[in-house]
Amino acid sequence: MKRALENCSRSLRSRYRYSLFGIVGLVISIGEARTKEIGIRKVLGSSVFGILTLLSFDFVKLVLIAFVLACPLAWMAMNYWLNAFAYKAAPGVEVFLLTGVFTVVIVLLTIGFRTLRIAGANPTEALRSE
Secondary structure, X not given: OHHHHHHHHHHHXXXXXXXXXXXXXXXXXXXXXXXXXHHHHHHOOOOHHHHHHHHHXXXXXXXXXXXXXXXXXXXXXXXXXXXXXXXOOOOOHHHHHHHHHHHHHHHHHHHHHHHHHHHHOOHHHHHHOO
């Protein structure tokens, strides 16, 4: 029984890690696609903080929508799975909140690093490519 729980826990951690890789890939992809927009905003006088806020709001909005849609499904799946055990345990709200906060923090860190990297570059390089 203990071994089965360890395997399940390891499996869930690896699935969460893969989903975070997907989020990081999405952030990098959209950041590269919006390089010209960031360059134009910098030329027109926008601050790095303003650009960071604009991109962060878009991604956090997507993550929160996904979180709200996924929580009921995850709760139902966890509840169904936990009912199969002899000792009953209800899934706690704190697990979902911690997961959501951790995901938003990862997204914000990734957006911050990518935006700082793009915004620190010369805007003429981004605009010259076409």
